[in-house]
Amino acid sequence: MFDTGAGPGPRREPRLTAVPDAGAATPEALLHRTALGEDAAFAALYDLMAPRVYGLCVRVLRDPAQAEEVAQEVLVEVWRTATRFDEHRGSAGAWITTIAHRRAVDRVRSAQAAGDRERRAAASSTETEYDSVVEAATSRLEHRQVRRCLKTLTELQRQAVTLAYYGGHTYRQVATLLEAAVPTVKTRIRDGLAKLRDCLEVAR
Amino acid sequence: MSTEVHTLIGAWALDAVDADERRQVEEHLTECASCAQEAGELREAVWRLSDVTLAEPPAALRERVLAEVRRTRQEAPLVSEPEAAPKPARRVPRLRLPRLRLAVGAAALAAVAAFAGVFATWAVLRPEESPTADRMTAVLEAPDAEVAYQEADGGGRVTVVASESLDEAVVVVSDLAAVDDDRSYQVWLVDEAGQESAGVMDAGDSSATMWIDGLGDTDLIGVTEEPAGGSAAPTLPMVADVALPA
Structure with a gap:
């Protein structure tokens, strides 16, 4: 049952350090080590995820200074709460990106509530929303996947999903922007995401 | 009511709900395993939308974050009681586990x-x-x-x-x-x-x-x-x- 031929090897190998292979540098592995308080693992995780966190904040908030501020909050929160990450409930990428998106959106909404934000979003056409997304895409494979998968959505599904995600709008706001019924938008968002999920899974 | 909440899962995954609705959905997810599964899957799709918005952050941000992290205490992990209702095994690499000390022989x-x-x-x-x-x-x-x-x-x-x-x-x-x-x-x-x-x-x-x-x-x-x-x-x-x- 066991390979007992190995015999007692030399004791005192380095304390549980991750094997330096590709697998060890996954966000999940780095997040686990971050949870153990390893500064170096967090620094590596920063290098891996900061462009995603910062980029998303810029996209939602538009203002680079605010985006930088929120990105800092997000990344410190990742460090602080890495101990609560549960990989059974999702990937490290989803966990970190969710924190970033929520924080960015919360910032947008509190600014809206305070009434100090112009309703320029309403002025921007839905085409612009999508075009600037596409524009941001480079030759990276992932970009192509997401772009291709977004194209499998119906026009209304795609507009609803991108306005909500990149624009930081609630589904009710999206309904207003698209001049569509609120229940319709709710349904389109859900169907659109299901399609996106299926497409991305196939693409992997 | 719960069907109403259920239809919000997509909007929830996009953070396109208000604070009240977010609370309702997340409460619903603790009671409905299939909904939690759907929500998790949608989240895994949603975060990929950030693939197209990657942007190099200012170099100074790294130093500021690492400096703040050095003086920030991490939260204690959530410890599940061994007797608690069966949950999927949690894996946080800390020595927290149900332990039995049993008698002898x-x-x-x-x-x-x-x-x-x-x-x-x-x-x-x-x-x-x-x-x-x-x-x-x-x-x-x-x-x-x-x-x-x-x-x-x-x-x-x-x-x-x-x-x-x-x-x-x-x-x-x-x-x-x-x-x-x-x-x-x-x-x-x-x-x-x-x-x-x-x-x-x-x-x-x-x-x-x-x-x-x-x-x-x-x-x-x-x-x-x-x-x-x-x-x-x-x-x-x-x-x-x-x-x-x-």
């Missing part, structure tokens, strides 16, 4: 059967031609035998019966997540200073029983998934890390 054998559900495994080992079978019996029947176990990440369980006086232990690995034929589970003895391999399970096997001679200062017994034949150092995270009774 023959009771230990019964305990292994009861807690690890491995009586069949044990029975297979009984044939006298196995030279370690007697040693295992000795460990299980030792007056100071203590049992510790942990639900493994991905399913199954790792049970350890250790005898301090004998300096020996029996490790029962049962029904871990299935692995392909090019992967092996490997068992490690971990102490303050490091770890050593205690043995590599046959490739593709997810259950095994082993006898360990020479526990020394071992603090915990860990199991990792490795390429077939095992590795020189463990690939983290561990599938299980069973702390031995102090």
Whole structure:
């Protein structure tokens, strides 16, 4: 049952350090080590995820200074709460990106509530929303996947999903922007995401 | 009402709900397993939308974040009570686990059967031609035998019966997540200073029983998934890390 031929090897190998292979540098592995308080693992995780966190904040908030501020909050929160990450409930990428998106959106909404934000979003056409997304895409494979998968959505599904995600709008706001019924938008968002999920899974 | 909440899962995954709705949805997800599954899957799709917005952050941000992190305390992990309703095994690489300290002697054998559900495994080992079978019996029947176990990440369980006086232990690995034929589970003895391999399970096997001679200062017994034949150092995270009774 066991390979007992190995015999007692030399004791005192380095304390549980991750094997330096590709697998060890996954966000999940780095997040686990971050949870153990390893500064170096967090620094590596920063290098891996900061462009995603910062980029998303810029996209939602538009203002680079605010985006930088929120990105800092997000990344410190990742460090602080890495101990609560549960990989059974999702990937490290989803966990970190969710924190970033929520924080960015919360910032947008509190600014809206305070009434100090112009309703320029309403002025921007839905085409612009999508075009600037596409524009941001480079030759990276992932970009192509997401772009291709977004194209499998119906026009209304795609507009609803991108306005909500990149624009930081609630589904009710999206309904207003698209001049569509609120229940319709709710349904389109859900169907659109299901399609996106299926497409991305196939693409992997 | 719950169907109403259910239709919000998509909007929730996009953070396109208000604070009230967010609370309602998240409450609903704790009560509805299939909804939680859908929500998780949508989240996994949604975050990929950020693939197209990657942007290099200002260099100064890195220093500021790392500096703030150095003076920021991490939150304590959420500890689930062993008696709590069955939840999927949580894997946070900290020594937090349900531990049983059981009485002695023959009771230990019964305990292994009861807690690890491995009586069949044990029975297979009984044939006298196995030279370690007697040693295992000795460990299980030792007056100071203590049992510790942990639900493994991905399913199954790792049970350890250790005898301090004998300096020996029996490790029962049962029904871990299935692995392909090019992967092996490997068992490690971990102490303050490091770890050593205690043995590599046959490739593709997810259950095994082993006898360990020479526990020394071992603090915990860990199991990792490795390429077939095992590795020189463990690939983290561990599938299980069973702390031995102090």
